Amino acid sequence: MRFLKHRKLVTSIVAGAAALMLSAPCLAQEEGSDDGPWPFVFMLRGEVDPTMMGDYSQAIQKIVGAHQQHDNGNVWAAYARLTGAGGPKFEFYLPMSKIGEMDAWTPNFQVVAAAYGPEEAVKIFQSVQECWTPESLLLAYNPTVSNPADGPYRSGPPAAAWHLKVVIEQGAVFEYVGMVQKIVEAHKSHENGLRWVGYSNAVGGHGNEFHYYIMMDKIGDIDGWPTNAQVMSDAIGAEAWGEMQQRLAEIGDSESEILLFSPPHSNAGVGEDG
Numbered sequence: 001m002r003f004l005k006h007r008k009l010v011t012s013i014v015a016g017a018a019a020l021m022l023s024a025p026c027l028a029q030e031e032g033s034d035d036g037p038w039p040f041v042f043m044l045r046g047e048v049d050p051t052m053m054g055d056y057s058q059a060i061q062k063i064v065g066a067h068q069q070h071d072n073g074n075v076w077a078a079y080a081r082l083t084g085a086g087g088p089k090f091e092f093y094l095p096m097s098k099i100g101e102m103d104a105w106t107p108n109f110q111v112v113a114a115a116y117g118p119e120e121a122v123k124i125f126q127s128v129q130e131c132w133t134p135e136s137l138l139l140a141y142n143p144t145v146s147n148p149a150d151g152p153y154r155s156g157p158p159a160a161a162w163h164l165k166v167v168i169e170q171g172a173v174f175e176y177v178g179m180v181q182k183i184v185e186a187h188k189s190h191e192n193g194l195r196w197v198g199y200s201n202a203v204g205g206h207g208n209e210f211h212y213y214i215m216m217d218k219i220g221d222i223d224g225w226p227t228n229a230q231v232m233s234d235a236i237g238a239e240a241w242g243e244m245q246q247r248l249a250e251i252g253d254s255e256s257e258i259l260l261f262s263p264p265h266s267n268a269g270v271g272e273d274g
Helices: 050-069 099-104 108-116 118-131 173-189 219-224 228-236 238-251
Strands: 040-047 078-083 089-096 135-141 160-168 197-203 208-216 252-261
Touching: 050 108, 050 118, 089 099, 108 118, 160 173, 160 219, 173 208, 173 228, 173 238, 208 219, 219 252, 228 238, 238 252
Parallel strands: none
Antiparallel strands: 040 089, 040 135, 078 089, 078 252, 135 197, 160 208, 160 252, 197 208
Protein backbone atom coordinates (compact mmCIF):
# COMPACT_ATOMS: atom_id res chain seq x y z
CA MET A 1 0.00 0.00 0.00
CA ARG A 2 1.57 3.25 -1.14
CA PHE A 3 0.70 6.88 -0.75
CA LEU A 4 1.79 10.35 -1.73
CA LYS A 5 4.80 11.63 0.10
CA HIS A 6 3.94 15.24 -0.60
CA ARG A 7 2.39 17.32 2.15
CA LYS A 8 1.59 20.27 -0.07
CA LEU A 9 -1.50 19.28 -2.00
CA VAL A 10 -4.48 20.79 -3.73
CA THR A 11 -6.94 23.47 -2.74
CA SER A 12 -10.35 24.03 -4.23
CA ILE A 13 -11.58 23.20 -7.67
CA VAL A 14 -15.11 24.29 -6.99
CA ALA A 15 -16.07 27.88 -7.97
CA GLY A 16 -14.42 30.47 -5.79
CA ALA A 17 -11.36 30.15 -3.62
CA ALA A 18 -13.19 28.89 -0.56
CA ALA A 19 -13.81 25.31 -1.73
CA LEU A 20 -11.13 22.64 -1.69
CA MET A 21 -9.67 19.84 -3.78
CA LEU A 22 -7.27 17.16 -2.61
CA SER A 23 -4.51 14.56 -3.07
CA ALA A 24 -4.47 10.79 -3.40
CA PRO A 25 -6.13 8.43 -0.92
CA CYS A 26 -3.40 8.61 1.64
CA LEU A 27 -3.21 6.91 4.94
CA ALA A 28 -2.85 8.91 8.04
CA GLN A 29 0.52 8.76 9.66
CA GLU A 30 1.90 8.99 13.14
CA GLU A 31 3.43 12.43 13.51
CA GLY A 32 7.18 12.17 13.19
CA SER A 33 6.96 8.98 11.10
CA ASP A 34 7.81 9.17 7.41
CA ASP A 35 6.04 5.98 6.38
CA GLY A 36 3.10 5.47 8.75
CA PRO A 37 -0.54 6.48 8.27
CA TRP A 38 -1.39 10.18 8.18
CA PRO A 39 -3.26 11.56 11.22
CA PHE A 40 -5.69 13.58 9.09
CA VAL A 41 -7.05 13.41 5.56
CA PHE A 42 -9.20 16.04 3.90
CA MET A 43 -11.42 14.37 1.31
CA LEU A 44 -13.55 15.85 -1.46
CA ARG A 45 -15.95 13.54 -3.30
CA GLY A 46 -18.88 13.86 -5.65
CA GLU A 47 -20.65 12.60 -8.73
CA VAL A 48 -20.26 14.26 -12.11
CA ASP A 49 -23.16 14.85 -14.49
CA PRO A 50 -22.57 12.11 -17.12
CA THR A 51 -23.59 14.47 -19.92
CA MET A 52 -20.90 16.97 -18.89
CA MET A 53 -17.89 14.70 -18.36
CA GLY A 54 -16.00 16.36 -21.19
CA ASP A 55 -16.45 19.85 -19.74
CA TYR A 56 -15.53 18.62 -16.27
CA SER A 57 -12.39 16.83 -17.44
CA GLN A 58 -11.24 19.81 -19.49
CA ALA A 59 -11.70 22.22 -16.59
CA ILE A 60 -9.84 19.97 -14.14
CA GLN A 61 -6.96 19.55 -16.57
CA LYS A 62 -6.67 23.33 -16.85
CA ILE A 63 -6.43 23.52 -13.07
CA VAL A 64 -3.78 20.81 -13.12
CA GLY A 65 -1.77 22.76 -15.69
CA ALA A 66 -2.00 25.96 -13.63
CA HIS A 67 -0.60 24.23 -10.55
CA GLN A 68 2.14 22.52 -12.54
CA GLN A 69 3.54 25.83 -13.75
CA HIS A 70 3.04 27.81 -10.53
CA ASP A 71 5.99 28.18 -8.13
CA ASN A 72 3.71 27.42 -5.19
CA GLY A 73 1.36 25.07 -6.99
CA ASN A 74 -0.18 22.25 -5.02
CA VAL A 75 0.25 18.52 -5.59
CA TRP A 76 -2.58 15.97 -5.56
CA ALA A 77 -3.90 12.76 -7.08
CA ALA A 78 -7.44 12.16 -8.29
CA TYR A 79 -9.35 8.90 -8.34
CA ALA A 80 -12.32 7.87 -10.46
CA ARG A 81 -14.84 5.30 -9.33
CA LEU A 82 -14.65 2.04 -11.28
CA THR A 83 -17.41 0.19 -9.42
CA GLY A 84 -20.17 1.28 -7.07
CA ALA A 85 -23.67 2.75 -7.27
CA GLY A 86 -24.43 5.98 -9.09
CA GLY A 87 -22.91 7.90 -11.98
CA PRO A 88 -19.31 8.96 -12.63
CA LYS A 89 -17.62 9.92 -9.38
CA PHE A 90 -14.29 11.50 -8.51
CA GLU A 91 -12.57 11.59 -5.13
CA PHE A 92 -9.62 13.71 -4.04
CA TYR A 93 -7.65 13.35 -0.80
CA LEU A 94 -5.29 15.65 1.08
CA PRO A 95 -3.22 14.04 3.87
CA MET A 96 -1.95 16.17 6.73
CA SER A 97 0.29 15.59 9.73
CA LYS A 98 -1.73 18.28 11.55
CA ILE A 99 -4.82 20.30 10.74
CA GLY A 100 -2.89 23.56 10.79
CA GLU A 101 -1.31 22.63 7.45
CA MET A 102 -4.53 23.72 5.79
CA ASP A 103 -3.59 27.33 6.55
CA ALA A 104 -0.59 27.05 4.22
CA TRP A 105 -2.50 25.80 1.19
CA THR A 106 -2.18 28.04 -1.86
CA PRO A 107 -5.57 29.54 -2.83
CA ASN A 108 -6.66 27.72 -5.94
CA PHE A 109 -8.22 30.71 -7.64
CA GLN A 110 -4.98 32.63 -7.17
CA VAL A 111 -3.01 29.88 -8.91
CA VAL A 112 -5.45 29.48 -11.79
CA ALA A 113 -5.84 33.24 -12.28
CA ALA A 114 -2.06 33.61 -12.46
CA ALA A 115 -2.00 31.06 -15.30
CA TYR A 116 -5.03 32.12 -17.35
CA GLY A 117 -6.16 35.49 -16.01
CA PRO A 118 -9.03 36.20 -13.57
CA GLU A 119 -11.82 36.11 -16.16
CA GLU A 120 -10.80 32.72 -17.54
CA ALA A 121 -10.33 31.40 -13.98
CA VAL A 122 -13.91 32.32 -13.13
CA LYS A 123 -15.12 30.46 -16.24
CA ILE A 124 -13.09 27.37 -15.29
CA PHE A 125 -14.53 27.22 -11.79
CA GLN A 126 -18.05 27.87 -13.04
CA SER A 127 -17.65 24.96 -15.45
CA VAL A 128 -16.62 22.67 -12.61
CA GLN A 129 -19.48 23.83 -10.42
CA GLU A 130 -22.02 23.17 -13.18
CA CYS A 131 -20.75 19.60 -13.62
CA TRP A 132 -19.98 18.55 -10.09
CA THR A 133 -21.48 19.08 -6.62
CA PRO A 134 -18.98 17.63 -4.14
CA GLU A 135 -19.04 17.19 -0.40
CA SER A 136 -16.01 17.52 1.83
CA LEU A 137 -14.92 15.64 4.93
CA LEU A 138 -12.06 15.93 7.36
CA LEU A 139 -11.09 12.41 8.36
CA ALA A 140 -9.02 11.42 11.39
CA TYR A 141 -6.96 8.24 11.43
CA ASN A 142 -8.45 5.66 13.78
CA PRO A 143 -5.85 3.06 14.78
CA THR A 144 -8.39 0.97 16.71
CA VAL A 145 -10.16 -0.01 13.47
CA SER A 146 -7.03 -0.28 11.32
CA ASN A 147 -4.69 -3.09 10.34
CA PRO A 148 -2.01 -1.13 8.47
CA ALA A 149 0.86 -2.62 6.55
CA ASP A 150 4.44 -1.70 7.38
CA GLY A 151 4.54 0.88 4.58
CA PRO A 152 5.95 2.84 2.93
CA TYR A 153 2.87 4.96 2.37
CA ARG A 154 4.33 7.78 0.30
CA SER A 155 6.17 6.25 -2.64
CA GLY A 156 3.58 7.54 -5.09
CA PRO A 157 -0.15 7.28 -5.71
CA PRO A 158 -1.39 3.68 -5.85
CA ALA A 159 -2.91 2.49 -9.08
CA ALA A 160 -6.16 1.56 -7.39
CA ALA A 161 -7.87 1.37 -4.04
CA TRP A 162 -10.77 -0.51 -2.50
CA HIS A 163 -12.81 1.92 -0.39
CA LEU A 164 -15.48 0.98 2.13
CA LYS A 165 -17.70 3.61 3.72
CA VAL A 166 -19.75 2.69 6.81
CA VAL A 167 -22.28 4.94 8.57
CA ILE A 168 -23.16 3.78 12.10
CA GLU A 169 -26.37 4.74 13.91
CA GLN A 170 -26.17 7.04 16.90
CA GLY A 171 -25.37 5.26 20.14
CA ALA A 172 -23.87 2.19 18.48
CA VAL A 173 -20.34 3.39 17.74
CA PHE A 174 -18.75 1.81 20.81
CA GLU A 175 -20.35 -1.54 19.98
CA TYR A 176 -19.32 -1.22 16.34
CA VAL A 177 -15.69 -0.43 17.13
CA GLY A 178 -15.56 -3.45 19.45
CA MET A 179 -16.66 -5.74 16.63
CA VAL A 180 -14.23 -4.19 14.16
CA GLN A 181 -11.40 -4.76 16.62
CA LYS A 182 -12.25 -8.47 16.57
CA ILE A 183 -12.07 -8.39 12.76
CA VAL A 184 -8.69 -6.64 12.97
CA GLU A 185 -7.32 -9.29 15.30
CA ALA A 186 -8.62 -12.08 13.07
CA HIS A 187 -6.89 -10.66 10.01
CA LYS A 188 -3.67 -10.09 11.96
CA SER A 189 -3.53 -13.75 12.94
CA HIS A 190 -4.66 -15.13 9.57
CA GLU A 191 -2.00 -16.31 7.12
CA ASN A 192 -3.55 -14.27 4.30
CA GLY A 193 -5.16 -11.55 6.36
CA LEU A 194 -5.75 -8.18 4.69
CA ARG A 195 -4.13 -4.87 5.62
CA TRP A 196 -6.07 -1.60 5.66
CA VAL A 197 -6.35 1.77 7.30
CA GLY A 198 -9.48 3.19 8.86
CA TYR A 199 -10.60 6.77 9.39
CA SER A 200 -13.44 8.40 11.30
CA ASN A 201 -15.06 11.62 10.16
CA ALA A 202 -14.03 14.59 12.28
CA VAL A 203 -15.90 17.23 10.27
CA GLY A 204 -18.59 16.71 7.63
CA GLY A 205 -20.23 13.54 6.46
CA HIS A 206 -23.47 11.92 7.51
CA GLY A 207 -23.25 11.08 11.19
CA ASN A 208 -20.72 8.56 12.41
CA GLU A 209 -18.76 7.67 9.28
CA PHE A 210 -15.89 5.23 9.00
CA HIS A 211 -13.77 4.96 5.85
CA TYR A 212 -11.51 2.01 5.09
CA TYR A 213 -8.88 1.82 2.33
CA ILE A 214 -6.94 -1.07 0.88
CA MET A 215 -4.43 0.11 -1.72
CA MET A 216 -3.59 -1.99 -4.77
CA ASP A 217 -0.91 -2.04 -7.43
CA LYS A 218 -3.49 -3.49 -9.84
CA ILE A 219 -7.17 -4.42 -9.80
CA GLY A 220 -6.26 -8.10 -10.09
CA ASP A 221 -4.88 -8.00 -6.54
CA ILE A 222 -8.46 -8.49 -5.33
CA ASP A 223 -8.52 -12.01 -6.75
CA GLY A 224 -6.16 -13.21 -4.04
CA TRP A 225 -8.01 -11.68 -1.10
CA PRO A 226 -9.68 -13.92 1.48
CA THR A 227 -13.26 -13.00 2.39
CA ASN A 228 -14.22 -11.77 5.83
CA ALA A 229 -16.37 -14.89 6.11
CA GLN A 230 -13.30 -17.10 5.60
CA VAL A 231 -11.10 -15.16 8.01
CA MET A 232 -13.73 -14.71 10.71
CA SER A 233 -15.03 -18.28 10.48
CA ASP A 234 -11.49 -19.52 11.06
CA ALA A 235 -11.10 -17.14 14.02
CA ILE A 236 -14.44 -17.34 15.86
CA GLY A 237 -16.50 -19.93 13.98
CA ALA A 238 -19.09 -19.58 11.24
CA GLU A 239 -22.05 -19.25 13.63
CA ALA A 240 -20.50 -16.48 15.70
CA TRP A 241 -19.47 -14.63 12.53
CA GLY A 242 -23.00 -14.92 11.17
CA GLU A 243 -24.38 -13.33 14.33
CA MET A 244 -21.79 -10.55 14.21
CA GLN A 245 -22.47 -9.92 10.54
CA GLN A 246 -26.19 -9.61 11.25
CA ARG A 247 -25.57 -7.14 14.06
CA LEU A 248 -23.25 -5.06 11.87
CA ALA A 249 -26.01 -4.83 9.27
CA GLU A 250 -28.51 -3.76 11.94
CA ILE A 251 -26.50 -0.83 13.27
CA GLY A 252 -24.86 0.46 10.10
CA ASP A 253 -25.14 1.04 6.38
CA SER A 254 -22.17 0.38 4.13
CA GLU A 255 -21.14 0.88 0.52
CA SER A 256 -17.96 -0.08 -1.25
CA GLU A 257 -16.26 1.00 -4.44
CA ILE A 258 -13.08 0.46 -6.40
CA LEU A 259 -11.16 3.63 -7.22
CA LEU A 260 -8.72 4.04 -10.10
CA PHE A 261 -5.95 6.62 -10.19
CA SER A 262 -6.80 9.30 -12.78
CA PRO A 263 -3.55 10.85 -14.10
CA PRO A 264 -5.23 13.51 -16.31
CA HIS A 265 -6.94 14.99 -13.25
CA SER A 266 -3.90 14.73 -10.98
CA ASN A 267 -0.80 16.72 -10.22
CA ALA A 268 0.79 13.94 -8.22
CA GLY A 269 4.46 14.85 -8.61
CA VAL A 270 5.28 11.30 -9.66
CA GLY A 271 8.94 10.82 -10.40
CA GLU A 272 10.28 13.73 -8.37
CA ASP A 273 11.93 11.35 -5.95
CA GLY A 274 11.55 8.12 -7.88
